[in-house]
Amino acid sequence: MNNTERIAGETARDFALRVIRDNIVSLDLKPGTLVSENEIAFELGLSRTPVREAIIELSKASIIEIYPQKGSYVSLIDSKMVEESRFLRNVLDSAVIEVACDLASDKDLNEMEENVLLQEFFLSRGENEKIYPLDNDFHKMIYNIAEKRNIYEMRSIMMIHFDRVRTLSVETVKDLKIVSDHRGMYEAIKNHDKEKAVQLVNKHLGRYQFDENAIREQFSEYFK
Amino acid sequence: MNNTERIAGETARDFALRVIRDNIVSLDLKPGTLVSENEIAFELGLSRTPVREAIIELSKASIIEIYPQKGSYVSLIDSKMVEESRFLRNVLDSAVIEVACDLASDKDLNEMEENVLLQEFFLSRGENEKIYPLDNDFHKMIYNIAEKRNIYEMRSIMMIHFDRVRTLSVETVKDLKIVSDHRGMYEAIKNHDKEKAVQLVNKHLGRYQFDENAIREQFSEYFK
DNA sequence: ATATAAACACTAGTATACAAGTGGACTAGA
DNA sequence: TCTAGTCCACTTGTATACTAGTGTTTATAT
Numbered sequence: 001m002n003n004t005e006r007i008a009g010e011t012a013r014d015f016a017l018r019v020i021r022d023n024i025v026s027l028d029l030k031p032g033t034l035v036s037e038n039e040i041a042f043e044l045g046l047s048r049t050p051v052r053e054a055i056i057e058l059s060k061a062s063i064i065e066i067y068p069q070k071g072s073y074v075s076l077i078d079s080k081m082v083e084e085s086r087f088l089r090n091v092l093d094s095a096v097i098e099v100a101c102d103l104a105s106d107k108d109l110n111e112m113e114e115n116v117l118l119q120e121f122f123l124s125r126g127e128n129e130k131i132y133p134l135d136n137d138f139h140k141m142i143y144n145i146a147e148k149r150n151i152y153e154m155r156s157i158m159m160i161h162f163d164r165v166r167t168l169s170v171e172t173v174k175d176l177k178i179v180s181d182h183r184g185m186y187e188a189i190k191n192h193d194k195e196k197a198v199q200l201v202n203k204h205l206g207r208y209q210f211d212e213n214a215i216r217e218q219f220s221e222y223f224k
Numbered sequence: 225m226n227n228t229e230r231i232a233g234e235t236a237r238d239f240a241l242r243v244i245r246d247n248i249v250s251l252d253l254k255p256g257t258l259v260s261e262n263e264i265a266f267e268l269g270l271s272r273t274p275v276r277e278a279i280i281e282l283s284k285a286s287i288i289e290i291y292p293q294k295g296s297y298v299s300l301i302d303s304k305m306v307e308e309s310r311f312l313r314n315v316l317d318s319a320v321i322e323v324a325c326d327l328a329s330d331k332d333l334n335e336m337e338e339n340v341l342l343q344e345f346f347l348s349r350g351e352n353e354k355i356y357p358l359d360n361d362f363h364k365m366i367y368n369i370a371e372k373r374n375i376y377e378m379r380s381i382m383m384i385h386f387d388r389v390r391t392l393s394v395e396t397v398k399d400l401k402i403v404s405d406h407r408g409m410y411e412a413i414k415n416h417d418k419e420k421a422v423q424l425v426n427k428h429l430g431r432y433q434f435d436e437n438a439i440r441e442q443f444s445e446y447f448k
Numbered sequence: 449a450t451a452t453a454a455a456c457a458c459t460a461g462t463a464t465a466c467a468a469g470t471g472g473a474c475t476a477g478a
Numbered sequence: 479t480c481t482a483g484t485c486c487a488c489t490t491g492t493a494t495a496c497t498a499g500t501g502t503t504t505a506t507a508t
Contacts, residue, residue: 011292053280056281057280057281057284060281061374062374081374084371084372084374085374087375091315092315095315099311148311149308150286150305150308150382151308151311151312151382153284154378154382
């Protein structure tokens with residue numbers, strides 16, 4: 001497992017949650033791996049308690065499966081589960097962006113535009129890896145504008161299922177199209193054009209149509 | 225706080241979660257109340273650990289607010305939060321019932337009808353309090369049919385905000401209409417009539433239009 | 449050699465102990 | 479009387495100890 005520096009002010013539990021989560025999404029913790037509370041605690045230099053609390057949280061979203069007195073395992077990739085998280089994202093993003101079309105203030109729009117400009121900047125320089133955090137920020141902004149912060153939190157944890165398949169996906173993601181989707185969404189929100197906004201959300205998510213058969217063939221041991 | 229018997233096989237954590245949750249929804253734990261890990265643990269005859277884990281889970285959905293080294297409090301009723309949970313329910317229930325219209329098997333439909341018949345039976349005998357668990361089961365069934373169990377779990381915890389206002393609501397809920405809504409949804413799913421199903425979901429949720437001003441006036445100390 | 453049982457090494461669940469921070473009460477001093 | 483400072487009783491965060499269950503390995507008896 002990849003360790004990371006503990007951020008100043010971060011509690012042990014948040015630290016453990018962040019590290020475990022990142023390792024699952026990046027597949028450094030492979031599906032099916034035993035995640036022993038003791039072992040993780042040792043690796044992170046913590047006691048079992050905060051690690052355990054982090055694992056419990058992940059188990060609530062079926063990211064980790066806890067078998068009492070036996071062990072806790074990183075869940076195998078379950079296409080039903082991936083579909084469920086995709087469904088959740090599609091449904092929520094669509095409904096939330098409509099609200100954002102109503103509520104976005106000038107200040108909100110300025111922040112969004114700044115974010116999109118940065119994405120375009122990094123894209124033009126080929127620094128595509130710097131786009132991902134901005135991508136996340138962008139979607140989070142929409143939830144913030146629509147005053148749906150709690151819903152965003154729930155979305156986040158379920159997205160782990162989705163994101164980890166994205167990591168596996170051999171097909172290179174078309175960053176160019178993604179960034180232009182973002183610009184489109186920004187424009188739609190600015191113009192209060194709900195229909196266009198929802199249409200873009202659907203198209204956007206459609207870009208992550210993984211070829212599951214190809215992935216499953218290559219990484220069959222990761223699948224349920 | 226109202227205590228309850230621990231169900232056989234229930235872990236200490238699940239027990240604590242259930243009891244705390246029920247007491248918050250029933251308002252036996254009033255908004256703003258301090259929920260001390262130690263005190264709850266003592267009342268339930270447990271140690272702090274499982275109680276703490278339950279409180280953390282509730283805090284993830286903003287049901288309880290944890291102030292480190294100060295205390296944890298039952299969240300005051302926040303109309304923004306109530307609206308957010310209503311929004312979530314509306315969006316999810318609508319999207320999920322559409323899927324259920326596609327996927328419901330004969331076995332599913334039989335179980336649904338049995339549930340509805342029971343609701344009608346208790347309604348006719350005036351035993352309205354027996355309808356509520358059936359109501360919950362009914363909605364859970366729809367998520368099960370649509371294979372969206374994880375999403376249902378997320379919905380459940382957010383519904384605490386909504387349910388606790390429902391408890392406060394002076395206006396008596398029209399159980400008759402609720403039961404007939406359920407029959408309507410069942411029929412719509414049976415007939416694969418998505419449009420009708422979604423329309424009923426919206427109407428159904430619309431029946432819980434609390435007069436917030438009236439409630440806020442009567443219980444102002446519960447509100448943020 | 450095989451079957452059985454005891455021992456061991458692990459697991460997560462729960463209980464307890466300690467750390468560190470907060471805020472109020474009380475006291476000492478001017 | 480007022481203020482400053484100490485103490486105390488509380489809180490949650492974290493660490494550690496103990497409980498009970500599982501599965502494998504090893505030893506023992508037939």
